[in-house]
Amino acid sequence: MLTLLDRQPLVEEARPSPSLRAEAVTSGYGGVPVIRDISIAVGPSEIVAVIGPNGAGKSTLLKSLVGILHVTGGRVMLGSDDVTNRPPEELARRGVGYVPQVNDIFEPLTVLENLEMGGYLLTPRKIRERVADVAAVFPALPPMLKRRADKLSGGERKMLAIARVLMLDPRVLILDEPTANLSPKLADTLLKEHVKRLAAVGKAVLMVEQRARAALEVAGWTAVLVSGETRLEGRPADLLRRRDFEELFLGAGPRATPDSQLDQKENDEP
Numbered sequence: 280m281l282t283l284l285d286r287q288p289l290v291e292e293a294r295p296s297p298s299l300r301a302e303a304v305t306s307g308y309g310g311v312p313v314i315r316d317i318s319i320a321v322g323p324s325e326i327v328a329v330i331g332p333n334g335a336g337k338s339t340l341l342k343s344l345v346g347i348l349h350v351t352g353g354r355v356m357l358g359s360d361d362v363t364n365r366p367p368e369e370l371a372r373r374g375v376g377y378v379p380q381v382n383d384i385f386e387p388l389t390v391l392e393n394l395e396m397g398g399y400l401l402t403p404r405k406i407r408e409r410v411a412d413v414a415a416v417f418p419a420l421p422p423m424l425k426r427r428a429d430k431l432s433g434g435e436r437k438m439l440a441i442a443r444v445l446m447l448d449p450r451v452l453i454l455d456e457p458t459a460n461l462s463p464k465l466a467d468t469l470l471k472e473h474v475k476r477l478a479a480v481g482k483a484v485l486m487v488e489q490r491a492r493a494a495l496e497v498a499g500w501t502a503v504l505v506s507g508e509t510r511l512e513g514r515p516a517d518l519l520r521r522r523d524f525e526e527l528f529l530g531a532g533p534r535a536t537p538d539s540q541l542d543q544k545e546n547d548e549p
Contacts, residue, residue, distance in 0.1 A: 295322025298483040305352030306343035321485040328498035335504040337487040376449030380456040383440035386429035397446035434465035454486035
């Protein structure tokens, strides 16, 4: 029987070959580790969600994967290549797209100008082609191409942030709290429609998500981080059947139900 500290997957089932994987990664700020020995992988057409309490090190993990924070232990692999501590711009050229939680669009620019900025490595002709490709993924974008980004709604802004990163046609898409500050309805649309659509066209999607229930509904694999360490990982349905998942992630008592506690956790998020 697995304990709370057991890091082995709950179910050994076939998953796609990893496009991106972390192997025993340790990282933090100012030489102080925030995450320790984290291993996680995501492959083509797969959605992997990282969830956990506030302060668990979820965003630190993503920043370490994309070269924003220095990895002090372990390594980051992109396919068969070691890309540990490579700069973010190099990873972008090599097919890793990163959408941060904040500062993810250029507000003074129009939607089209934001997309053009996202394709800064491309030729003008290729930029036009990619705008058309991205518009096919997000059909709501074309009518707003001339609108200033600071006039968009919260859901439209996040859609633009993801679309801007898609301009370079990344094979791996890393999303940090994509539903932050969105209403429950918009959050549901973003995850169940947009994020699932990205996986359907072959992207490997790794996301940190504050809405645990929503993340579990769309992910094919989920890792639970607590105090900078991976405590549980597995298929969402398997996690939800475990009493220790409820107690570990939510600090719930033995009589609490997973659904009620997940709802409470979501209500507690800022």
